[in-house]
Amino acid sequence: RKEVEQDPGPFNVPEGATVAFNCTYSNSASQSFFWYRQDCRKEPKLLMSVYSSGNEDGRFTAQLNRASQYISLLIRDSKLSDSATYLCAVYSGTYKYIFGTGTRLKVLA
Amino acid sequence: TAGITQAPTSQILAAGRSMTLRCTQDMRHNAMYWYRQDLGLGLRLIHYSNTAGTTGKGEVPDGYSVSRANTDDFPLTLASAVPSQTSVYFCASSVEGSQPQHFGDGTRLSIL
Numbered sequence: 001r002k003e004v005e006q007d008p009g010p011f012n013v014p015e016g017a018t019v020a021f022n023c024t025y026s027n028s029a030s031q032s033f034f035w036y037r038q039d040c041r042k043e044p045k046l047l048m049s050v051y052s053s054g055n056e057d058g059r060f061t062a063q064l065n066r067a068s069q070y071i072s073l074l075i076r077d078s079k080l081s082d083s084a085t086y087l088c089a090v091y092s093g094t095y096k097y098i099f100g101t102g103t104r105l106k107v108l109a
Numbered sequence: 110t111a112g113i114t115q116a117p118t119s120q121i122l123a124a125g126r127s128m129t130l131r132c133t134q135d136m137r138h139n140a141m142y143w144y145r146q147d148l149g150l151g152l153r154l155i156h157y158s159n160t161a162g163t164t165g166k167g168e169v170p171d172g173y174s175v176s177r178a179n180t181d182d183f184p185l186t187l188a189s190a191v192p193s194q195t196s197v198y199f200c201a202s203s204v205e206g207s208q209p210q211h212f213g214d215g216t217r218l219s220i221l
Contacts, residue, residue: 032207043199043212044152087152095140095159095206101151 003027004090006100014108017078021103023088024070032091033064033071037084038102044087047073078107112136115200115213122190122220130185130216132200140203141183142167142210143175145196152199158183159206190220 005024013019025033033050048055050062050071061074071090075082085102092098116131134141143155144167154167158177172194174186183202187194197217201210 034209043215044210045212046209049209089210091207093206095142095157095165097142097154097206097210099144099152101149 003092004088004098004100006086006088006103008101008103010104010106012106012108013078015078015080017107018074018076019078019105020072020074021086021088021105022070022072023090023100023103024068025090025098026069027090027092028066028069030069030090030092033062034089034091035060035062035071035073036087036089036099038087039084044099047086075105078105080107080109083107113200113202113211113213115198115216117216118214119217120219122187122218124191124220125189128187128190128218130187130198130200130218132183132185132213133181134183134200134202134211135181136202136211137180138202138211139180139205140208141177142201142203143173143183143185144199144201145169145194146199146215147196155185155198192220194218195220 035047036044037047038044054063059076063072087102088100113134142157144152156175158164199215200213203210
């Protein structure tokens, strides 16, 4: 089993839709959690950190479920510009920072 | 603009040749990282450095070496390139290990 797993997608959704992705992790000692966005042939860019109590940044909401060992990303009112690959990342200490392979999102006009 | 600069942007290299990928950051971050990204495998950590003068091995270190002579620079060297090292290489930095990482634009390397 991979340490960090994501559904590769693609998730094809119409503009304005709400879409959610999950990311599961296997190390219960994981300390920090992040969502990154990566556009085609570009570098990953930090979208948001994930805090224990959940956090929101505009149309984006991130949540952490330690009991079930997953994090989630919810995107409301999807825009065409949200089309990208979304990577989760999990930090487990000693510079062990594991990325998921990403979930592709396509927002359709 | 502050950030991470990688060079070259892309390179085609003959197998057996050596190559150094350059990475410089101006954010005074303590930690720096080298990843390779391959289709279907995601980002895999090659080497990291938690502070100037120290380095550590990541998930896929074989065939690569790094040095961290100062805070800003973290070059990655392929001593004798092989075709399986064809990949996109990203350098990243963070304030320290548990903090979010900031990435350079990447180097596309093809080994023939």
